[in-house]
Amino acid sequence: MGLRWGAVDLRHGRLKVRVSRTLGEDNPPKTVKSAREITLLPEVVAVLRAAKPLHAAVNTFVFPTQAGTPLDEERFVEKHWHRGLRGTDVRPRKFYATRHTFISVALTKGANLKWLADYCGTSVEMIEKH
Numbered sequence: 001m002g003l004r005w006g007a008v009d010l011r012h013g014r015l016k017v018r019v020s021r022t023l024g025e026d027n028p029p030k031t032v033k034s035a036r037e038i039t040l041l042p043e044v045v046a047v048l049r050a051a052k053p054l055h056a057a058v059n060t061f062v063f064p065t066q067a068g069t070p071l072d073e074e075r076f077v078e079k080h081w082h083r084g085l086r087g088t089d090v091r092p093r094k095f096y097a098t099r100h101t102f103i104s105v106a107l108t109k110g111a112n113l114k115w116l117a118d119y120c121g122t123s124v125e126m127i128e129k130h
Contacts, residue, residue, distance in 0.1 A: 006058025
């Protein structure tokens with residue numbers, strides 16, 4: 001929710017995670033492992049390239065509201081999240097669960113556990129625990 005264009009390198013397909021946005025504020029990531037640089041899939045790079053405004057400033061949010069302000073998680077969930085889940089016949093879940101769903105799907109598809117932990121900014125132990 002707090003991703004800004006300055007953290008996205010479309011030329012090299014990389015994304016730097018250095019900020020955690022909670023309750024409308026930017027904070028440092030929760031853990032040392034949470035601050036990381038990840039390689040984006042080519043499909044993700046293509047979508048971001050198509051979505052990037054022509055003259056986006058480094059501080060511009062990648063996923064803003066229509067007014068250009070940062071998303072408010074509570075309002076986003078109320079207005080869009082649950083409706084989107086219903087429309088795709090996905091059972092209700094918390095917005096934060098997207099992270100858990102990503103990890104579960106990646107494991108189902110055979111992702112390397114160590115790579116996945118590094119990619120998601122967590123530990124192998126935490127993934128195994130949950």
